[in-house]
Amino acid sequence: MMNNKVIKVSNFIDGQWDDYNENTITNVNPATLEHVSTVNIAAEADVQRAVESSKIAFKEWSSFPPPKRGEILYKIAEELKKRKQELSELMTLEMGKVITESEGEVQEAIDMAYYMGGEGRRLTGEVVPSELPNKMAMAVREPLGVIGAISAFNFPIAVPSWKIFPSLIIGNTVVWKPSPNTSATAAAFVKCMVDAGLPKGVINLIVGGDGDVGHTLVTHPDISLVSFTGSTHIGQKVYQSCASNHKQVSLELGGKNGIIVLEDADLPLAARAIAWGAFGTTGQRCTSTSRVIVQKSVLEELTPLLLKEVSLLKIGNGIDHEVNVGPLINSEAIKRVEDYVALAKKEGIEIHCGGNKIGEEGYFFEPTVIGPVSPSSKYATEEIFGPILSIISVDTFEEAIEVNNSVDYGLSSAIFTRDLSKAMKAVRRVDTGIVYINHSTSGAEIQMPFGGTKNTGNGKREAGQAALDTFCEWKTIYIDYSGDLQRAQIDVDFS
Ligand code: NAD
Secondary structure, eight states: OOOOOOEEEOOEETTEEOOOOSOEEEEEOTTTOOEEEEEEOOOHHHHHHHHHHHHHHHHHHTTSOHHHHHHHHHHHHHHHHHTHHHHHHHHHHHHOOOHHHHHHHHHHHHHHHHHHHHHTTTOOOEEEEOSSTTEEEEEEEEEOSEEEEEOOSSSTTHHHHHHHHHHHHHTOEEEEEOOGGGHHHHHHHHHHHHHTTOOTTSEEEOOSOOHHHHHHHHHOTTEEEEEEESOHHHHHHHHHHHHHTTOEEEEEOOOOEEEEEOTTSOHHHHHHHHHHHHHGGGGOSTTOEEEEEEEHHHHHHHHHHHHHHHHTOOBSOTTSTTOSBOOOSSHHHHHHHHHHHHHHHHTTOOEEEOOSEEOSSSOEEOOEEEOOOOTTSHHHHSOOOSSEEEEEEESSHHHHHHHHTTSSEESEEEEEOSOHHHHHHHHHHOOSSEEEESSOSOOOOTTSOOOOEETTBSSOOOSHHHHHHHTEEEEEEEEEOSSSOOOTTTSOOOO
């Protein structure tokens, strides 16, 4: 385990760590309130320097053959593998995620580095027939330029890896602004990339800043595409700024994910999956299960099974391998969940378990199950981003689908049933970007597209092959070797 020395974090710009200054924020371990890191607060001028450095580096990096860029991604994967334990412990120390999940998160970045490294020898384009003789039509992927990557606190390594590695393999360079809460983890991740041989300026890191610095990055004229992961509220601001600056944008925002449990479901399995989906990462995943939509005929049987599973969860400092549920990120998060519980009590909604902050040391809150609640209530429609699960009771399959789709978000859904026909009908009709059969709403794999519909995003995807489309520009090439002036549509005889 790491020793408890306070980590000092500064920007990484143009291949160098900035000199540390006294303009700082302090991050504490949310489990113990011990001082973990002191982080310099980036200024607008730092964003300018970082973008300038990435712009210069783009010229050389984008001209490297993609297999050579892929070799560097393989080396990054090796470096991450070597430091997996160190990075995981730092993540747990800084944002509270339990250590097994932190290890899984670093593994996700390793997988993404290998996957995108492999794309260096693939990066497929298109060659299609022309409508004219002696003419070819093809399309190739071109890099966009400098990518502005902005990330949330809850996945401080995996989600940035979905932005950075596809960007790099295509030949873009990146300026990354992580959440101020996870700056030390971000710096350690960048150090792995640099030690693996990523050339100067290809990645630049801006730390400590929040809205002002984020806005400067988003509106910078030399940023070609903004890749933003965070709340829907901030994402909408980013979207507006990008629209008025005619900039491309990829948005990965909030969720209000539901699990449908039909009357023929394997209820013990559903109960286990719901408990994991709702209380893993203390409910602070974009894919956290926040609503259980249960057919009334099995509500009475499912509820005790679920409560039993929740009672088995061990809450505590995530550095302990036995712990299942760590703390929330900060005191504002505690206040937010307390407010929902207070409202539920006021409205006479049954609190089946939990509902209270735990102890004075650390930001711990009991896993909480409430309901039944109305599908249109605040608990059932707003992203809580904490350990509160709402139960909604429905009569029919049709009603379950309708309730599932009734929220403004569209990230992930799940259905528990033994009926393949119903499962497949549900899969086609739920309006989320991701859907699971007989599993919880969480558990993304890096080789598949990740993203959501409605207020969760803007139609882009940030993993799998789809990520290559998000971070590239398509260039269409026509080659006419007829020796004549052949006009498309006009000189074509389809009569
Ligand atoms: P947040 O919106 O508060 O912050 C996200 C990032 O935006 C941070 O780096 C922050 O400093 C920056 N920021 C703040 N104001 C800005 C501005 N005006 N312009 C540009 N950047 C700005 O989110 P958070 O609390 O860190 O994370 C939780 C949220 O992220 C939840 O809503 C969660 O659902 C969402 N999330 C979504 C996904 C996904 O893939 N869909 C993944 C992880 C988290």
